[in-house]
Amino acid sequence: MKEKIFEYQGLYYINEKEINDLKVINNKLYYKDYCDKCGGTGHISYYDWYANGVCFKCNGAGYKYRPFTTYKTLKGVERAKQRKIQKQLKYEKELEIKKQQVIEELKTIYVVNPKENTKQLKGYLKDIGCVWSGKVWYKNNTKEFENIQIIKIDITKELENLLYTLVDINSTKGRLTYISNIINEKIQPIINKLESIKYNTNLYNYNINEKYTFNITEVLSKKCYQSMWGACYYYILLDDNNHKLKYKTGRNLDISGKYTATIKDKEDELLIVTRLTQIK
Numbered sequence: 375m376k377e378k379i380f381e382y383q384g385l386y387y388i389n390e391k392e393i394n395d396l397k398v399i400n401n402k403l404y405y406k407d408y409c410d411k412c413g414g415t416g417h418i419s420y421y422d423w424y425a426n427g428v429c430f431k432c433n434g435a436g437y438k439y440r441p442f443t444t445y446k447t448l449k450g451v452e453r454a455k456q457r458k459i460q461k462q463l464k465y466e467k468e469l470e471i472k473k474q475q476v477i478e479e480l481k482t483i484y485v486v487n488p489k490e491n492t493k494q495l496k497g498y499l500k501d502i503g504c505v506w507s508g509k510v511w512y513k514n515n516t517k518e519f520e521n522i523q524i525i526k527i528d529i530t531k532e533l534e535n536l537l538y539t540l541v542d543i544n545s546t547k548g549r550l551t552y553i554s555n556i557i558n559e560k561i562q563p564i565i566n567k568l569e570s571i572k573y574n575t576n577l578y579n580y581n582i583n584e585k586y587t588f589n590i591t592e593v594l595s596k597k598c599y600q601s602m603w604g605a606c607y608y609y610i611l612l613d614d615n616n617h618k619l620k621y622k623t624g625r626n627l628d629i630s631g632k633y634t635a636t637i638k639d640k641e642d643e644l645l646i647v648t649r650l651t652q653i654k
């Protein structure tokens with residue numbers, strides 16, 4: 375509703391509609407505010423057994439006169455109106471900034487791979503700021519995940535509908551908890567895919583010390599360890615024949631596409647490879 379200017383006994387006030395019960399005392403305007411506890415009757419029948427049911431909020435009066443902001447001139451009231459508009463504009467501007475901050479904060483979420491032993495990791499995940507969605511653990515940065523496998527998801531689009539609520543939540547943890555439904559919806563297809571992979575355990579065609587071509591479709595896991603020679607990375611890779619390959623290197627790589635590699639060994643249904651070289 376739009377606010378209008380009204381006048382009562384030479385005093386101007388702004389409101390959505392004209393107020394009927396007004397009173398001027400010492401050049402100040404008061405309005406009759408009916409008690410919300412008793413509905414203006416001053417009496418609550420439910421409490422008849424106690425103090426004759428007199429409403430304790432208004433002491434039986436049913437209303438109270440409250441001061442109302444007024445202006446002595448029309449000019450004054452116009453200025454007040456302008457101030458109100460400016461305040462509203464400022465509020466909207468600040469809200470927009472807050473919304474952008476929330477998008478920046480939450481647009482990228484890191485979910486702990488459900489294949490990890492999250493029961494055992496629970497305490498640690500909590501400590502590093504992860505939130506439980508009912509399905510997975512997640513947070514909005516990669517800090518302190520160490521060797522825990524994570525899946526990165528982008529939820530920029532999904533955030534749009536929740537922004538009004540999210541700016542009112544004060545803590546990052548609170549905001550993270552609020553978006554758990556989004557996380558569950560986004561992660562379910564990924565979980566389904568992970569669970570549906572049937573690994574190819576037939577390794578007969580591969581001979582130790584021979585070189586083969588592999589088309590790597592996915593990095594199933596990548597773990598980094600510190601050794602006396604520096605960082606060491608262990609990769610478990612999946613090729614387009616659903617063979618699992620284990621590869622160890624000192625380099626942090628993004629492995630995807632066609633490679634040649636030499637079979638070093640076969641172990642527990644996976645191929646241990648060395649000299650992994652990308653085919654260009």
Ligand SMILES: [Zn+2]
Nearest residue numbers: 409412429432
């Ligand atoms: Zn009352």
